[in-house]
Amino acid sequence: MSAQVSILDGPLAASSPGAYGGGAVICFEGVVRPTEDGRPVEALDYEVYEPMAQHTLEQLAGQAVSRFGLLVVEVEHSRGRVPAGACSFRLRVTSSHRAAALEATAWFIDRMKQEAPIWKHAVWAGTTEVTP
């Protein structure tokens, strides 16, 4: 584990596209863990029921915009195999103030995990076994 803090002169380099006139941008990235319950993971296979998953994520993004008064919600989700250490999900929330962006980020992820028809299966390192 580590903590890293940098104090830099002037504006920080943009981590992503513009802020759409907002004052807060939260970019959450879900990354495939290298182990699960102590067992090494080679990758996750994402199974997606399309187009329902696309529609569900669009609906949730729209609801988040309305519910929290956001400026922009951008969502990317992987399908297929994603190796350990790689990003499989990215949520970028832009709002005028940080409280709404933080709350909306947690809300969106919780709802996605309940409603979006997406399943992941672990591909264990050193075996062909895949676990639902």
Added chain:
Amino acid sequence: MILKVQLFGPLARTASCRVLDVEWPVAERACAVEVMHRLAEGNPMLRPLLTGARLAVNGQYAGPEDLVTESDELAVIAMVSGG
């Protein structure tokens, strides 16, 4: 009529198939909650996974009383795990 229900994730793996057929008398109305009951009755090994599962009709979650027909695209959505 034969209702074809798509399976995904752990359900598909447990059933060892991607689609299950549910026979339904033509004269009888088929609603979402009844389709789920029939699936559980006819597939005991799936019952634990069907707890909390929902039926999707044409890409939208169905209400319990929503009617379904042979021409609808049906899917059971259970134990999702995106992200």
